[in-house]
Amino acid sequence: MENENLLAIANEFGSPVYVYDSSKIISQYDRLSDAFKKVKRLKLNYAVKALSNIAILKLMNSLGAGLDTVSVQEVELGLKAGVKPSNIVFTPNGVSLEEIEEVSALGVQINIDNLSILEQFGTKHPNVPVCIRMNPHVMAGGNSKISVGHIDSKFGISIHQIPHILRIVENTGMRINGIHMHTGSDILDIEVFLRACEILFETAMNFKNLDFIDFGSGFKVPYKLGDIETNIEEFGSKMTKRFNTFCKEYGKELTLGFEPGKFLVSEAGYFLAKVNVIKQTTSTVFAGIDSGFNHFIRPMFYNSHHEIINISNPKGRERFYSVVGYICETDTFATNRRISEINEGDTIAFKNAGAYCFSMSSNYNSRYRPAEVLWHEGKAHLIRKRETFDDLTRNQVDIDVFSKVVETT
Numbered sequence: 193m194e195n196e197n198l199l200a201i202a203n204e205f206g207s208p209v210y211v212y213d214s215s216k217i218i219s220q221y222d223r224l225s226d227a228f229k230k231v232k233r234l235k236l237n238y239a240v241k242a243l244s245n246i247a248i249l250k251l252m253n254s255l256g257a258g259l260d261t262v263s264v265q266e267v268e269l270g271l272k273a274g275v276k277p278s279n280i281v282f283t284p285n286g287v288s289l290e291e292i293e294e295v296s297a298l299g300v301q302i303n304i305d306n307l308s309i310l311e312q313f314g315t316k317h318p319n320v321p322v323c324i325r326m327n328p329h330v331m332a333g334g335n336s337k338i339s340v341g342h343i344d345s346k347f348g349i350s351i352h353q354i355p356h357i358l359r360i361v362e363n364t365g366m367r368i369n370g371i372h373m374h375t376g377s378d379i380l381d382i383e384v385f386l387r388a389c390e391i392l393f394e395t396a397m398n399f400k401n402l403d404f405i406d407f408g409s410g411f412k413v414p415y416k417l418g419d420i421e422t423n424i425e426e427f428g429s430k431m432t433k434r435f436n437t438f439c440k441e442y443g444k445e446l447t448l449g450f451e452p453g454k455f456l457v458s459e460a461g462y463f464l465a466k467v468n469v470i471k472q473t474t475s476t477v478f479a480g481i482d483s484g485f486n487h488f489i490r491p492m493f494y495n496s497h498h499e500i501i502n503i504s505n506p507k508g509r510e511r512f513y514s515v516v517g518y519i520c521e522t523d524t525f526a527t528n529r530r531i532s533e534i535n536e537g538d539t540i541a542f543k544n545a546g547a548y549c550f551s552m553s554s555n556y557n558s559r560y561r562p563a564e565v566l567w568h569e570g571k572a573h574l575i576r577k578r579e580t581f582d583d584l585t586r587n588q589v590d591i592d593v594f595s596k597v598v599e600t601t
């Protein structure tokens with residue numbers, strides 16, 4: 193998107209505002225599908241939690257993507273967007289048996305990640321095919337960073353517990369139709385990821401009647417210049433080869449599944465905010481914007497780096513700024529960042545604001561959540577209104593039990 197498109201959106205819809213460029217989502221989807229075009233049966237399920245606006249879900253549906261969901265509410269959003277239940281996978285962690293049954297009754301594929309629920313569900317519903325989430329104990333992404341594939345992770349059933357899974361399957365007569373993993377970390381090293389895949393293939397051989405193997409996500413996108421990015425094309429070609437030979441060994445053409453969130457929507461998103469105040473201290477120039485971690489928490493929560501451009505003055509002389517929010521907490525978006533000269537009233541744009549940005553926003557400090565706009569075929573479409581005071585008070589119950597107002601002097 194051009195700066196002037198973004199600026200026009202900030203002027204029309206106000207600030208702060210999230211903007212998503214549909215063409216970027218489409219090109220990312222195409223790029224991933226292309227990398228696996230030699231797989232006979234490929235299924236890309238978009239991870240709804242990254243960005244759950246219904247317009248985005250409709251766009252995904254129109255591209256042929258399915259949905260990966262983690263709550264019954266996400267499932268309902270998908271259904272509301274017109275996605276068929278058979279195109280939705282439910283991959284929760286730590287939810288109740290009741291919620292899993294509720295989702296299953298809607299016709300959605302369920303994915304179970306612990307032995308207790310597997311046994312209970314299999315006993316009650318032996319005719320419903322179930323996918324199981326494995327923990328391959330491989331730390332994709334390497335080094336000391338903890339991923340959700342490590343030994344003590346709360347996610348998945350350990351590969352060392354396969355005998356127990358098999359016993360539950362035998363005792364209940366349930367059918368396992370899919371095997372899944374999601375290590376939760378970035379695929380920085382394709383070889384490490386492929387090693388985890390090997391473990392999943394080995395696991396798969398224990399189950400005679402699978403329909404699919406789902407390898408989760410972990411596709412890394414660049415957040416700043418020089419960032420390592422998953423080489424999708426190289427990964428696609430290696431994985432395709434291996435998957436196709438596996439299907440021969442297995443004796444059945446299985447579906448290869450992935451669940452990308454970030455890869456599909458991160459780079460499509462921009463977060464636009466207005467600069468309320470420029471404040472100089474003895475050592476720092478702060479640019480204070482009309483937002484905070486209530487709208488955009490990734491920089492504080494994950495220490496993530498988001499490029500910032502001053503779209504009101506993109507060609508201005510560059511200076512160093514610390515960009516901070518208006519929340520009564522330390523809410524630093526960026527420290528000592530080189531940005532084109534900022535004046536009060538300018539609009540700045542944060543890049544890579546599509547994934548885990550709006551969906552993690554809150555009303556902290558009693559602020560309204562921002563509007564969302566979809567930029568599609570050269571036009572801006574409002575896809576979520578900015579909240580109003582009514583939204584803040586809607587579910588509050590005004591009780592009338594405090595009879596006396598104490599006057600203080």
Ligand SMILES: *Cc1c(COP(=O)(O)O)cnc(C)c1O
Nearest residue numbers: 239283374409410451452453454
């Ligand atoms: C969050 C999640 C994803 C998506 O991860 P990204 O890093 O956004 O691609 C995929 N699968 C499951 C089970 C998840 O919980």
